Structures are given as structure tokens and as C-alpha cells.
Amino acid sequence: CDAQGRITAANDAMAVLAGVPLLGRPLATLLEAGSADGMESAHARIGLARHEEDCWEGVLSGAGGAMAVEVRSRPLPAASGEPAAGATFVFSRAARGAGLPALRGTLLEQAAVAEHAPVGIVVTLPHLIKSCNPRLAGMFGYTPEQMVNRHPVEMFSSAAQYDAFIEEAIPVLERGGLYEKAEIQMRHRDGRAVWCRIRAKAVDMDSQEAGIIWILEDVTETRRALVEVQAIMTNATVGIFFSRERVFTRCNECFARMFGYGEAEVLGRSTRLLYASEQEYVELGAHAYGVLAEGRSFQCEATMLRKDGTPMWIKVIGYAVNLAEGDAGTLIWMLEDRTRQKRDEEALRVALMENQAILDNAVLGIAVVERGRTLRCNRKMAELFGRDFQGIDGARVRSLYPDAGGWLAARDATLQDFEAGRVHMAEREMVRGDGTRFWARLSGRPFDLDQRDGRSVWLVEDVTAEREAADALRRARDELELRVRERTAELQAEIVERRQAEARVHHMAYHDALTGLPNRALLAERLDRALLAARRGGDRLALMFIDLDRFKTINDSLGHLTGDHLLQEVAQRLCRVVRASDTVARLGGDEFVVLVPGVREPGECALVGDKIIAALAEPVRFEGRSLHISPSIGICLYPDDGADGASLMRHADAAMYQAKAAGRNNYQFYAERMSAAAARHFELETQLHGALARREFTLLFQPIVTTRERRTACLEVLLRWRHPQRGLVGPDEFIPIIEENGLIVPIGEWVIRHACEQAVAWRRAGVRAVPLAVNLSARQFMQRGLVESVRRILDDTGIDPAQLEFEITETALMQHGGATLETLAQLDCMGIRLSIDDFGTGYSSLAYLKRFPVHKMKIDRAFVRDLETSGEDQAIVAAIMALAGSLQLAAVAEGVENAAQLELLRRHGCDYAQGYLFARPLAADQVPLLLAREDGAAPAQAAAARPAA
Numbered sequence: 001c002d003a004q005g006r007i008t009a010a011n012d013a014m015a016v017l018a019g020v021p022l023l024g025r026p027l028a029t030l031l032e033a034g035s036a037d038g039m040e041s042a043h044a045r046i047g048l049a050r051h052e053e054d055c056w057e058g059v060l061s062g063a064g065g066a067m068a069v070e071v072r073s074r075p076l077p078a079a080s081g082e083p084a085a086g087a088t089f090v091f092s093r094a095a096r097g098a099g100l101p102a103l104r105g106t107l108l109e110q111a112a113v114a115e116h117a118p119v120g121i122v123v124t125l126p127h128l129i130k131s132c133n134p135r136l137a138g139m140f141g142y143t144p145e146q147m148v149n150r151h152p153v154e155m156f157s158s159a160a161q162y163d164a165f166i167e168e169a170i171p172v173l174e175r176g177g178l179y180e181k182a183e184i185q186m187r188h189r190d191g192r193a194v195w196c197r198i199r200a201k202a203v204d205m206d207s208q209e210a211g212i213i214w215i216l217e218d219v220t221e222t223r224r225a226l227v228e229v230q231a232i233m234t235n236a237t238v239g240i241f242f243s244r245e246r247v248f249t250r251c252n253e254c255f256a257r258m259f260g261y262g263e264a265e266v267l268g269r270s271t272r273l274l275y276a277s278e279q280e281y282v283e284l285g286a287h288a289y290g291v292l293a294e295g296r297s298f299q300c301e302a303t304m305l306r307k308d309g310t311p312m313w314i315k316v317i318g319y320a321v322n323l324a325e326g327d328a329g330t331l332i333w334m335l336e337d338r339t340r341q342k343r344d345e346e347a348l349r350v351a352l353m354e355n356q357a358i359l360d361n362a363v364l365g366i367a368v369v370e371r372g373r374t375l376r377c378n379r380k381m382a383e384l385f386g387r388d389f390q391g392i393d394g395a396r397v398r399s400l401y402p403d404a405g406g407w408l409a410a411r412d413a414t415l416q417d418f419e420a421g422r423v424h425m426a427e428r429e430m431v432r433g434d435g436t437r438f439w440a441r442l443s444g445r446p447f448d449l450d451q452r453d454g455r456s457v458w459l460v461e462d463v464t465a466e467r468e469a470a471d472a473l474r475r476a477r478d479e480l481e482l483r484v485r486e487r488t489a490e491l492q493a494e495i496v497e498r499r500q501a502e503a504r505v506h507h508m509a510y511h512d513a514l515t516g517l518p519n520r521a522l523l524a525e526r527l528d529r530a531l532l533a534a535r536r537g538g539d540r541l542a543l544m545f546i547d548l549d550r551f552k553t554i555n556d557s558l559g560h561l562t563g564d565h566l567l568q569e570v571a572q573r574l575c576r577v578v579r580a581s582d583t584v585a586r587l588g589g590d591e592f593v594v595l596v597p598g599v600r601e602p603g604e605c606a607l608v609g610d611k612i613i614a615a616l617a618e619p620v621r622f623e624g625r626s627l628h629i630s631p632s633i634g635i636c637l638y639p640d641d642g643a644d645g646a647s648l649m650r651h652a653d654a655a656m657y658q659a660k661a662a663g664r665n666n667y668q669f670y671a672e673r674m675s676a677a678a679a680r681h682f683e684l685e686t687q688l689h690g691a692l693a694r695r696e697f698t699l700l701f702q703p704i705v706t707t708r709e710r711r712t713a714c715l716e717v718l719l720r721w722r723h724p725q726r727g728l729v730g731p732d733e734f735i736p737i738i739e740e741n742g743l744i745v746p747i748g749e750w751v752i753r754h755a756c757e758q759a760v761a762w763r764r765a766g767v768r769a770v771p772l773a774v775n776l777s778a779r780q781f782m783q784r785g786l787v788e789s790v791r792r793i794l795d796d797t798g799i800d801p802a803q804l805e806f807e808i809t810e811t812a813l814m815q816h817g818g819a820t821l822e823t824l825a826q827l828d829c830m831g832i833r834l835s836i837d838d839f840g841t842g843y844s845s846l847a848y849l850k851r852f853p854v855h856k857m858k859i860d861r862a863f864v865r866d867l868e869t870s871g872e873d874q875a876i877v878a879a880i881m882a883l884a885g886s887l888q889l890a891a892v893a894e895g896v897e898n899a900a901q902l903e904l905l906r907r908h909g910c911d912y913a914q915g916y917l918f919a920r921p922l923a924a925d926q927v928p929l930l931l932a933r934e935d936g937a938a939p940a941q942a943a944a945a946r947p948a949a
């Protein structure tokens with residue numbers, strides 16, 4: 001027995017005594033309780049007999065029944081202080097009285113044992129089977145009777161094998177020893193192999209006839225099982241090892257490979273070498289043995305070490321082979337290297353954890369949806385929808401939409417995309433748990449594109465703020481665009497305005513503000529261009545200088561408004577009569593210029609001149625008045641009259657003055673001599689300015705006489721300019737100039753004053769009182785302060801207003817209608833007489849004439865000059881006389897130079913006449929002489945008749 005009391009070896013006699021398999025069996029189980037003190041008793045005895053032999057009696061309960069035995073025990077040697085490794089026990093039947101009955105009893109017992117022994121027992125004589133028990137006969141397919149006297153060789157595979165066996169066994173047996181063979185292949189009657197373990201002993205060393213007793217144990221099955229186990233062990237893909245008391249007893253190749261040990265390297269060593277620490281070793285052992293002791297298999301996973309120290313994750317399964325043997329039993333361990341799986345699992349676990357972490361920390365809502373329900377979603381999703389995790393998990397997707405319409409639209413669009421194998425992306429309005437809405441950007445895709453109605457994963461992002469920001473941005477952009485558009489429009493308007501302003505400025509710079517006609521600057525440009533073209537083309541061009549006759553009078557008397565209107569009208573008419581290629585320009589005042597390029601011959605210019613005169617002949621109607629205007633036109637030609645613009649302008653101007661001198665309302669072509677006249681004109685104009693102050697003016701007096709008596713009825717006051725170099729200058733030469741430049745007003749006033757003073761002087765000198773007729777130019781007449789000025793002169797001089805007459809030309813009278821009437825009325829009121837000068841040259845309105853408080857009309861010299869030869873003039877004179885008669889006006893004929901004229905005038909009933917026939921204009925000192933002559937009296941003192949001034 002070993003230290004635990006298990007039988008480790010037994011001899012055949014013992015086997016016969018016991019009649020049961022002994023190996024591994026606790027010895028105590030053979031000893032009847034009470035009689036042999038059981039196992040404890042055996043142990044105790046082994047312990048007591050640690051170092052000494054013992055002898056005791058007990059009862060052996062074997063297969064054949066209870067048997068009194070005497071037991072001698074002897075401990076196996078052990079190191080000092082160590083418990084015994086085991087003990088040998090020698091059982092012998094207790095000698096309870098010797099004698100035949102006892103022997104017979106013994107034989108019977110032995111026979112019974114043999115009969116029931118589970119092992120084969122055979123007694124052989126040399127080469128002959130003497131007897132055998134049924135077990136043995138059965139093992140080889142015979143009955144015991146058939147076995148007796150057979151040659152043992154029949155149980156061997158071959159004679160040679162038999163011989164070798166005998167040769168091996170007999171020497172041992174002959175020495176009295178116990179022959180043992182663990183395994184030998186023998187032959188069944190039917191030829192199949194029977195594997196046996198054999199033990200043999202000579203029955204009696206001294207008697208060969210006693211034979212040899214062989215005990216054969218059929219180990220065929222055991223062996224097959226062992227082979228099978230070995231095959232399993234060899235081919236297993238898991239590591240397998242057997243242990244006993246935590247010591248390796250066996251291991252397979254796989255185990256050796258797994259742990260890096262050679263197979264033989266581990267056998268006999270403690271399984272501790274598999275563990276990293278003592279603690280792990282102890283803990284796993286404690287745990288495993290607890291489970292195994294209950295008859296259950298033990299399973300666990302543990303870290304174990306390879307030989308080289310690398311750890312492995314091992315799945316461990318342990319079985320106890322023989323529970324009855326307790327801790328000393330054999331354990332089978334199967335070890336599976338799950339390191340890689342473990343690693344994979346760990347990686348998977350980490351991946352899952354990472355996934356979870358990603359899901360949990362994702363800034364997007366993430367949900368897995370199947371059949372309209374959320375299967376799973378992350379924390380952000382719950383946050384987005386304001387619903388707890390449980391609430392949203394498994395929620396109907398429909399409930400995340402504010403209404404059925406929104407949900408159906410989303411669902412249909414999703415299906416469409418999924419069916420087309422596309423990811424569905426959209427922004428939709430969704431609803432939170434509390435009912436509030438928000439805009440979400442959704443991105444969904446099916447897990448498996450082949451199963452479109454299967455699971456899908458959705459990413460959800462709250463884009464409300466983003467949309468609001470985008471909206472705000474859009475609005476801001478729209479607003480900005482609007483502002484930009486507005487500003488652009490403003491800028492464009494500004495640019496247009498600026499351009500217009502520039503154009504206006506440009507226009508203003510080059511055009512006359514009143515009429516819109518080109519001004520002097522533009523005219524100069526165009527003239528230069530036209531000259532260039534004419535020079536190149538060898539053409540002629542004409543420059544026509546137009547001055548409006550008596551315009552200044554109209555302007556001063558009727559106001560600028562009327563003057564402006566008149567100028568505008570003239571401008572329009574001029575434009576109408578010229579060609580588009582011609583230029584009509586206004587130089588200022590009443591001066592216009594027409595530039596006519598491409599003139600072939602001077603006759604063309606005459607045609608233009610006629611057209612202009614005709615166009616202006618038509619009166620201009622303005623504020624109830626008919627304004628009569630006429631032009632004086634000077635024409636010059638390039639290259640005939642000048643080669644450059646300046647000289648052409650000068651010459652046209654000169655021609656214009658010539659036209660004025662020629663009685664106005666006509667045109668004159670430039671001639672060389674005109675330049676001299678014009679030069680003279682300018683010279684006079686300059687010199688006239690200081691003439692009054694220099695007392696260069698003087699008055700002449702021309703009598704107006706009665707046609708019958710030729711007696712002076714009146715004296716016309718005629719102005720002369722005593723020019724320092726030129727001598728006396730006639731009014732026809734300078735009156736137009738001072739009318740133009742306005743000096744007529746102060747000079748005219750001087751004339752009235754001086755005439756009155758002269759009249760007073762004559763009065764004082766006793767000269768006959770003859771009324772003085774003073775010419776009033778239109779401009780003078782229309783001057784606002786005229787009446788006051790005359791009144792002042794009357795007051796200052798003390799002249800009798802009845803001694804004063806004013807002569808006003810017909811044209812001047814007719815031009816100014818209502819205002820004229822008022823002035824005339826005021827003068828009439830003051831007692832001053834009025835006469836119409838140059839009657840017949842203007843366009844008198846009878847209606848006006850009737851209303852004017854005039855007393856005389858003077859028949860223009862033009863009608864008198866050829867009176868005696870011109871029937872036409874006579875008819876005119878007759879008509880004027882008839883008119884004067886019907887208006888009860890006195891008529892005065894001017895320019896009567898001969899008696900025939902006088903005669904005719906008389907005949908026509910003209911009472912008064914003026915002309916060289918009677919007297920030329922006289923100096924003041926000659927008047928008293930004339931009057932005295934007429935009166936037939938001595939003339940008054942001329943010196944005394946000079947006015948005081």
C-alpha cells in the first residue's frame with residue numbers, strides 16, 4: 001500500500017484470498033469493519049508501525065466471504081522524520097486450530113476462489129495445462145475441461161513466441177521468483193488476439209510436478225481503451241495532461257507544443273510551473289479541487305505561462321478520473337489556448353467600448369432604425385429630441401415628426417433613395433418631446449443595401465441655428481444686395497447727374513443760356529472747323545452778322561422778360577430758316593451770327609438774308625403786344641473777305657453796321673470801305689462816352705413853318721456833336737450808337753434841359769415864343785424816369801409846357817402800346833404837345849393812333865423827296881393827310897426842299913412843313929434873327945438869348 005492505504009501491488013495468493021481486483025483499491029475496503037478497525041485502523045497501524053513491524057488479526061472480506069487473517073505489516077523505508085511512503089502487508093489465514101477439516105476447508109475455499117476469480121488462473125506442468133478456472137478458459141474460448149491437458153502453446157500467437165516466453169519466465173520461476181509480464185499478446189481459440197498480464201509462480205519450488213500457477217488478467221479492453229486514449233491524446237488539438245497530486249503524470253504533444261516543453265520534461269514535475277505565481281496556483285487548485293470533489297467537471301479560464309515565460313490565456317477543463325481515490329486520484333486536464341480568441345475578444349470588446357464611447361460622445365444624434373422604430377440610439381439623439389433614452393429607444397420614428405405629412409414625405413423620399421442604393425440626406429422639421437420643433441439634418445443609409453427595408457442607421461444634426469444663421473446671412477446678403485443696388489442706382493443717378501451737369505456746364509460753356517444757341521466760343525470753334533474744311537475743299541463760306549434794330553429800346557422799355565422772349569423767338573425763327581448744316585449763334589445782346597458753310601456763290605447768301613428778314617418781319621406776339629423787330633445783316637465771305645475767323649467776324653460786323661446805316665432791315669455784303677466805316681463807328685462809340693462831360697454837344701434849331709405864310713410855327717431841336725477832330729457830327733451818325741449803348745438817356749435829358757433853358761433865355765431876351773420840338777428816341781421815351789425827368793426840367797427852367805413838344809417816331813409809338821399810352825397821357829397832362837415823327841415808315845394802328853394824345857404827325861422825308869415825280873408818294877401823302885384829317889391832327893411834311901414839293905403839300909392840305917426850302921438847322925443865336933426877320937423886327941440880342949448853362 002502507498003501512504004494513503006491504496007494497494008499498489010499484491011501477489012496472487014492475496015488475489016486469490018481477496019477474490020477481487022486489488023490494485024488501487026484502499027486496503028481498508030478489504031477489512032471488515034469492526035474486526036479489522038477499517039481504514040483508520042490500517043492507517044493508524046501504518047502510522048504506528050512507522051518504523052517498526054507490526055502484527056495483528058483481522059477479518060478479510062473477500063469474494064469468497066469473510067476470512068480470519070493474520071496480518072503482518074512492515075513500513076517501507078523512509079527518510080528520517082518523513083512519514084512512511086507505504087507499507088507491506090502479509091496476510092495469512094489465522095491458524096484457528098490445525099487438522100484435516102481445516103485443510104479441507106481451505107481447499108474448498110480455494111476452489112471457490114478459483115471458481116469465482118475474475119482473473120484467469122491456470123496451473124501448468126511443463127508444456128501441459130494441468131487445470132484452469134472458468135475465467136481463464138473463457139478468456140481463450142474454451143471450457144475448463146477443454147483446456148486441461150492442452151499444450152499451452154495454443155494460447156500463443158506462435159510457437160516461437162511461446163518458446164521465447166518460456167525461455168524468459170522459467171529461469172525466474174525456477175529460482176522461486178515471481179514472474180511478471182505486464183502485457184503479452186496471446187491467441188483466442190478463434191484466432192483473435194487476447195492481451196494478458198501475467199504473473200506466475202512455481203507452486204512448489206521443490207516439486208516440479210506441483211506445477212506453476214499462472215494468473216492471467218485479460219487486459220485487451222484496458223489496452224484498447226489505453227490505445228484509444230493515446231490516440232485521443234496524440235491527435236487532440238487541445239493540450240491534455242494527467243496529474244496526480246498536482247504532479248504531471250502524462251501529457252500529450254499538443255500540451256507540450258502549447259507550453260514549449262518536451263513531453264518528458266514535465267512528467268513528474270509539479271503543475272506549479274504553469275502558473276505565474278504561487279497565489280494563482282493555490283487559488284486555482286483550491287477552486288478546482290472543490291468542484292472536482294463534488295464529481296463535477298471544473299472549468300475556468302486562467303493565465304498560464306509558457307516555458308519561455310510568455311503568458312497565455314487558457315481555457316481549463318478538469319475531470320477527476322477516480323473520485324474514490326480523493327486527492328490522490330488522477331485528474332485529466334484539457335487546456336485550450338484561447339489567447340488569440342481572448343485577444344480578439346478583447347479587441348472586439350475595446351472596439352465595442354470605443355464604439356459606445358463614440359456613440360455616447362458623438363455630437364450627432366445616431367440611431368439604428370428598423371421597421372419604423374428606433375432600436376438603439378446614442379445620448380446625443382436623446383438630447384436632441386429631449387426624450388430620455390428609454391423613451392426614445394424603441395420609439396416610433398413617426399413620433400419624431402411634427403405631423404403625418406412631414407413623416408410621410410420623409411418616409412417616401414427615404415425609400416426612394418434607399419431603393420436607388422443612395423444615402424438619404426435631407427433637412428426636415430422634427431419635434432421634441434416637449435412639442436417644440438427644430439430643424440434636423442438627417443443622413444440615413446441601410447445597413448445592407450440588399451435589404452432596403454431592413455435596418456438603417458441615421459445621423460441627426462440640429463441645424464436650426466445653422467439655418468437661422470443661413471437665413472440671417474441670406475437676409476443680410478439680400479439687404480446688402482439691395483443696398484448695393486440702391487447705392488449703384490444712386491451712383492448711376494449721380495453719374496448721370498454729373499454727366500448731365502458736365503453736359504450742362506459744357507453746354508453752358510458753349511451755348512447761350514437764353515436761346516440755347518451756340519455762343520461765341522462754339523461759334524469760333526465751328527468757324528475754325530468750317531474754315532479748315534472750306535480751305536481743304538476749296539469752298540466758300542459765309543458769315544452773317546445780325547443785329548436786331550431797336551432791340552435795346554424794346555428791352556429797356558418793356559422789360560427783360562419781353563426782350564428775352566423776343567430773343568428766343570428770333571433764335572427759333574433764325575434756326576427755322578437756315579439749313580441744318582448752318583450754325584446760328586448768339587454773341588450776346590441782340591447780336592446773332594449765322595455761319596453758312598458750302599456757299600457756291602454770294603447769291604445764296606442774299607437768299608438767306610432775305611429769308612431772315614422775311615422770318616423776322618412777322619410781329620412777335622407777347623403778353624398782348626405785337627413786337628416789331630427787324631434785322632440789320634452784315635454778310636462776308638471766305639475767302640473773298642477774309643482768310644481767318646477773326647477778320648471774317650470783324651468784316652461781317654462792319655457790314656452789319658453798314659446795313660444799320662443803310663436804314664436797317666436789310667443786309668449788306670462786306671466791302672473794303674466798310675471796314676473804315678466800322679472803324680469810325682467804334683472810334684465814335686468810344687469818344688461819345690466822355691462827350692457830354694466835355695460839353696461837346698450843341699443844339700441846332702430848324703424851323704417848322706406854316707405852308708401858307710412860311711412863318712415859323714415851331715423849332716425842331718436837333719442835336720450835334722462837336723467832335724474835336726472831325727468837327728460837327730450829325731445825329732444819324734451817333735444817335736444809333738448812343739441809342740445802342742444807352743447814352744441816349746443822359747444825353748437826351750441834356751437836350752431837353754438845354755432846349756428848355758434856351759427857350760427861357762429867348763423868352764427873357766424877348767424873342768418870339770416859338771414852341772420847341774425835341775426828338776425823343778424810342779429808348780428815351782420808354783425810359784421809366786422820363787416823365788419825372790421832364791417835370792423836373794420844367795420846374796427847374798420854368799418853361800411853359802405849352803412851349804415844348806416831343807417828337808416820337810411812329811415805330812417807337814406803336815411798339816409799346818399800353819405803357820406808351822400812359823407816358824403820353826402823363827406828358828399830355830403836363831401840357832406838353834406830342835407829334836409822330838417819320839409817319840408812314842412804321843406800322844401804325846389806327847386804333848392806337850386814335851387813342852394817343854398826339855397833335856401832329858410828321859410825314860417822313862422819304863415820301864416828300866420824290867413827291868412831285870412819284871404818284872405813289874403823292875398817294876401816300878394824300879392818304880396820310882386824309883388820316884391826319886380824320887384824326888384831327890396837324891400834318892408836318894419833312895424834307896421839303898423845293899417849291900414844287902411845297903405846292904403839292906399845300907394842295908394836299910398840309911399846313912406845316914420843314915426843310916431846306918425854308919431853313920437849315922440853325923445855331924441858337926441865329927434863331928432870334930430868323931424870327932425877327934419873319935416878324936419884320938430888329939433881332940433880339942443873340943448873346944442875351946444864350947442859355948445860362
Ligand SMILES: Nc1nc2c(ncn2[C@@H]2O[C@@H]3COP(=O)(O)O[C@H]4[C@@H](O)[C@H](n5cnc6c(=O)[nH]c(N)nc65)O[C@@H]4COP(=O)(O)O[C@H]3[C@H]2O)c(=O)[nH]1
Pocket residue numbers: 702716717718719720730731732735748751774775776777807837838894895896897914915916917921
Ligand atoms: N435832306 C434834307 N434834310 C433835311 C431837310 N430839312 C431838314 N432836314 C433834316 O431832316 C432831319 C429832321 O429831323 P428828324 O426827321 O427828326 O430826324 C432827326 C432826328 O430823328 C434825329 N435827331 C436830331 N436831333 C435829335 C435829338 O436831339 N434827339 C433825338 N432823339 N434825335 C435827334 O436825327 C435826325 C436827323 O437829324 P438831322 O441830321 O439834324 O436832320 C434833320 C434835318 O437836318 C431837307 O430839306 N432836306
